[in-house]
Amino acid sequence: MSNIHNLKIAIAASLAAGKEIMNVYNSNNFSIELKEDNSPLTRADKNANEIINSFLLPTEIPIISEENKQTPYKQRSNWSTCWIVDPVDGTKEFIKRNGEFTVNIALIETGKPVLGVIYVPVSKTLFIGDVENQKGGKIILDSHDTAVNIVFENMVELQPKRKNSNILKVVGSRSHISQETIDYIENLKAKGKEIEFVSKGSSLKFCIVAEGNADVYPRFAPTMEWDTAAGQAICNAVGIEVISEETRRPLAYNKERLLNPWFICK
Numbered sequence: 001m002s003n004i005h006n007l008k009i010a011i012a013a014s015l016a017a018g019k020e021i022m023n024v025y026n027s028n029n030f031s032i033e034l035k036e037d038n039s040p041l042t043r044a045d046k047n048a049n050e051i052i053n054s055f056l057l058p059t060e061i062p063i064i065s066e067e068n069k070q071t072p073y074k075q076r077s078n079w080s081t082c083w084i085v086d087p088v089d090g091t092k093e094f095i096k097r098n099g100e101f102t103v104n105i106a107l108i109e110t111g112k113p114v115l116g117v118i119y120v121p122v123s124k125t126l127f128i129g130d131v132e133n134q135k136g137g138k139i140i141l142d143s144h145d146t147a148v149n150i151v152f153e154n155m156v157e158l159q160p161k162r163k164n165s166n167i168l169k170v171v172g173s174r175s176h177i178s179q180e181t182i183d184y185i186e187n188l189k190a191k192g193k194e195i196e197f198v199s200k201g202s203s204l205k206f207c208i209v210a211e212g213n214a215d216v217y218p219r220f221a222p223t224m225e226w227d228t229a230a231g232q233a234i235c236n237a238v239g240i241e242v243i244s245e246e247t248r249r250p251l252a253y254n255k256e257r258l259l260n261p262w263f264i265c266k
Contacts, residue, residue: 003107003114003115003130003132004130006059006061006107006115007107007115007117007128007130008148009055009056009059010055010056010083010105010106010107010115010116010117011117011126011128011148011151012055012148013051013052013055013056013105013117014052014103014105014117014118014119014126015119015126015141015144015145015146016051016052016055016144017048017051017052017087017103017119017121018048018103018119018120018121018124018144019121019144019145020044020047020048020051021044021047021048021087021088021094021101021103021121022121022122022144024042024043024044024047025044025094025097025121025122031043032095039091041067041091042088042091042094042095044087044088044091044094045066045067045087045088045091046067046087048087048088048103049065049066049067049068049085049087052065052085052087052103052105053065053068056083056085056105059083061081061082061083061107062076062079062081062082062083063082063083063084063085064076064082064083064084064085064225064226064254064258065083065084065085065086065087065226066085066086066087066224066226067087068085070258073256076254077254077256079254080109080110081107081108081109081110082107082108082253082254083105083106083107083108084104084105084106084107084108084113084225084226084229084230084253084254085104085105085106085226086102086103086104086203086224086226086227086230087103088101088102088103089101089102089103089104089202089203089226089227090102090201090202090203090204092201093174093201093202098174098201099120099122099123100120100174100200100201100202100204101120101121101122101201101202102118102119102120102121102202102203102204103117103118103119103121104116104117104118104203104226104227104229104230104231105117105230106229106230106232106233106253107233108229108253108254111252111253111254111255112131112250112252112253113129113131113229113230113232113233113236113253114130114131114132114233115128115129115130115131115132115233116128116129116229116230116231116232116233116234116237117129117230118203118204118206118207118230118231118234120204121144123140124140124141124142124143124144125138125139125140125141126138126139126140126141126151127158127207127210127211127234128151128155128234129210129230129233129234129235129236129237129238130237131233131236131237133237134237134238134239135157135237136157136158136210136234136235136237136238137155137156137157137158138155138156138158138207138211139151139154139155139156158210158211158212158234158237158238159211159212159238160209160210160211160212160238160239160240161209161212161213161214161215163215166192166193166194167193167194167195167196168188168193168194168195168196168215168216169195169196169197169198169213169214169215169216170184170185170188170195170196170197170198170214170215170216170217170218171197171198171199171200171205171208171209171213171214171216171217172197172198172199172200172205172217172218173199173200173201173205173219173221174199174200174201177199178220178221180220180221180262181218181219181220181221184218184220185197198213198214203227203228203230203231205217205219205231205265206228206230206231206232206234206235206242206265207231207234209235209240209265209266210231210234210235210237210238210240215266216264216265216266217264217265217266218263218264218265219262219263219264219265220245220262221262222259222260223259223260223263224258224259224260225251225253225254225255225258225259225260226258227260228242228251228260228263229253231265232250232251232265235265236250240265240266241265241266242263242264242265243263243264243265244260244261244262244263245261245262245263245264246261246262247261251263
């Protein structure tokens with residue numbers, strides 16, 4: 001099955017999930033549970049996960065999703081290809097009702113993201129990354145029910161920022177700003193850079209860099225593979241790297257531990 005076909009499936013899955021997420025969001029009636037790690041879980045997470053699984057399971061490619069029971073690494077280590085999914089990235093933003101939450105779907109081959117989709121249900125904004133063909137795109141939809149062929153016909157190419165200004169736009173987390181991130185920014189200032197800080201929730205931070213509205217996204221706080229896979233695919237598709245502070249190499253996926261090291265996206 002071609003990656004373009006898989007990209008179309010991922011787009012359709014993200015839009016269907018986004019529609020259901022907004023049904024819950026607009027109902028003003030969603031209960032909040034706490035998972036074992038004390039992170040929040042809502043009906044939107046569960047429903048969106050079921051919808052995405054229904055689209056991806058027929059591809060017969062195994063799935064790593066935040067809301068699925070995780071397959072033991074002994075079995076996962078034999079996977080050359082897998083989907084990595086976060087049905088609602090930014091559940092805290094969902095609960096705060098600030099609109100900065102996303103649906104993340106990525107396809108991984110031999111540990112590397114090859115395609116990614118990030119959908120922002122509140123604004124109906126879709127970001128797409130096709131690493132093999134070095135194409136990244138963005139479209140604002142009229143409806144969650146938009147046909148996939150309309151998406152491809154009307155997508156606008158992503159254009160990262162040219163690094164030729166003394167003003168450096170740094171994008172960081174709305175909910176997880178760390179002291180290390182503050183230190184990183186202060187270090188840039190000490191080097192003579194004028195810093196503008198852009199605060200955003202969820203995987204939108206990758207999208208902001210990919211579309212040229214920020215220069216760098218430093219992340220010196222914990223993330224999981226499903227938080228970053230789709231964003232990394234979109235960034236990689238337009239020539240932006242997501243580099244581990246631990247290995248100095250691109251973030252890798254389907255690792256034994258699904259926790260990411262700290263990284264810088266630029």
